[in-house]
Amino acid sequence: MATQRILDFLATRRPNGPCLVVDLDVVRDNFRAFEKALPDSRIYYAVKANPAPEILRLLTAMGSSFDTASVVEVEMAMDAGAPAERISFGNTIKKERDIARAYQLGIRLYAVDCVEEVEKIARVAPGSRVFCRVLTDGEGAEWPLSRKFGCVPAMAVDVLRHAKGLGLEAYGVSFHVGSQQIDLSAWDRALGDAKKVFATLAEEGIVLKMVNMGGGFPTRYLKDVPAAQAYGQAIFSALRKHFGNALPETIIEPGRGMVGNAGVIKSEVVLISKKADNDNVRWVFLDIGKFGGLAETMDEAIRYPLVTRHDGSETAPCVLAGPTCDSADVMYEKTPYPLPLSLTIGDEVLIEGTGAYTTTYSAVAFNGFEPLRSYVI
Numbered sequence: 001m002a003t004q005r006i007l008d009f010l011a012t013r014r015p016n017g018p019c020l021v022v023d024l025d026v027v028r029d030n031f032r033a034f035e036k037a038l039p040d041s042r043i044y045y046a047v048k049a050n051p052a053p054e055i056l057r058l059l060t061a062m063g064s065s066f067d068t069a070s071v072v073e074v075e076m077a078m079d080a081g082a083p084a085e086r087i088s089f090g091n092t093i094k095k096e097r098d099i100a101r102a103y104q105l106g107i108r109l110y111a112v113d114c115v116e117e118v119e120k121i122a123r124v125a126p127g128s129r130v131f132c133r134v135l136t137d138g139e140g141a142e143w144p145l146s147r148k149f150g151c152v153p154a155m156a157v158d159v160l161r162h163a164k165g166l167g168l169e170a171y172g173v174s175f176h177v178g179s180q181q182i183d184l185s186a187w188d189r190a191l192g193d194a195k196k197v198f199a200t201l202a203e204e205g206i207v208l209k210m211v212n213m214g215g216g217f218p219t220r221y222l223k224d225v226p227a228a229q230a231y232g233q234a235i236f237s238a239l240r241k242h243f244g245n246a247l248p249e250t251i252i253e254p255g256r257g258m259v260g261n262a263g264v265i266k267s268e269v270v271l272i273s274k275k276a277d278n279d280n281v282r283w284v285f286l287d288i289g290k291f292g293g294l295a296e297t298m299d300e301a302i303r304y305p306l307v308t309r310h311d312g313s314e315t316a317p318c319v320l321a322g323p324t325c326d327s328a329d330v331m332y333e334k335t336p337y338p339l340p341l342s343l344t345i346g347d348e349v350l351i352e353g354t355g356a357y358t359t360t361y362s363a364v365a366f367n368g369f370e371p372l373r374s375y376v377i
């Protein structure tokens with residue numbers, strides 16, 4: 001949300017054009033809240049949510065580990081001071097030469113979800129630890145991750161057995177319950193599946209050690225979300241329920257929940273118009289849209305809180321759109337967004353909860369608009 005530090009920064013620096021401002025104090029508080037909520041889990045920050053060097057350096061200093069998806073993300077975490085032992089290569093889709101490069105850099109922990117990927121790792125990252133990702137239904141998530149990643153639990157058994165056979169360490173199971181997950185019981189279902197894989201392999205003498213419980217922890221947008229503590233309690237009781245006293249090592253990989261509420265985008269109204277004189281819906285065009293960093297407005301999945309200097313006055317429904325010449329660059333139309341009638345061209349609009357998944361989604365220069373600038377304070 002717009003902290004006083006962010007508001008002061010914008011008031012004194014008056015940056016031109018749309019930009020993201022991230023308050024590191026909020027990231028620090030979020031990290032501590034995760035540590036407190038799940039004291040026995042290691043935190044692997046999902047670098048893709050916001051790889052700003054200041055954020056990675058802060059989290060490294062606080063003892064965080066990092067979930068990365070490419071060699072460049074591995075290098076970003078290392079540049080921030082993270083040792084290789086604190087970095088996992090968590091993408092299930094990797095080129096063999098990228099695995100080889102990560103291995104050279106010292107990375108020994110890899111995600112897989114099929115035997116084909118296991119074979120790549122066995123060839124170029126011998127002896128490494130692998131964890132197999134299982135599918136989840138994504139139910140309850142506002143940004144579900146679909147069937148792209150993971151396999152069914154029965155197949156995970158084959159994948160990990162194969163890994164062991166090729167001299168890798170069959171280390172554990174991972175899942176991701178879907179991003180912006182507000183159903184606390186989602187982890188219970190996924191942990192039940194993880195336990196099945198543990199139990200089947202144990203019968204064969206293959207003892208898994210770790211469950212990677214992924215991300216999914218939410219940011220507050222327009223609606224309240226449960227606090228980190230509530231997630232911690234729900235997850236801990238699900239772990240107890242399925243694993244009893246033989247609790248595995250656990251990892252969490254928060255992305256959105258670590259940085260989402262730490263950032264605010266400052267934007268400006270470029271145009272307000274109607275499509276016909278008798279329309280009651282106004283079109284409000286901002287200087288940022290889907291291609292400038294707000295890609296998660298796709299299908300109107302994420303609805304960001306908007307703040308203007310006219311808040312509190314009478315509102316009317318608005319279609320919200322970006323400045324590019326692409327007709328897909330419309331953010332809220334199916335469910336128009338109520339904005340003050342007194343909002344005018346040139347007004348500033350603050351878009352809250354934008355610390356995650358914005359700078360990384362911004363196009364390089366579509367229509368000549370520069371990539372989303374970011375200030376980390």
Ligand SMILES: *Cc1c(COP(=O)(O)O)cnc(C)c1O
Nearest residue numbers: 046179215216217253254255256
């Ligand atoms: C993106 C991602 C995360 C972070 O998810 P959030 O919902 O932002 O917390 C964690 N783990 C993996 C493997 C991911 O791809």
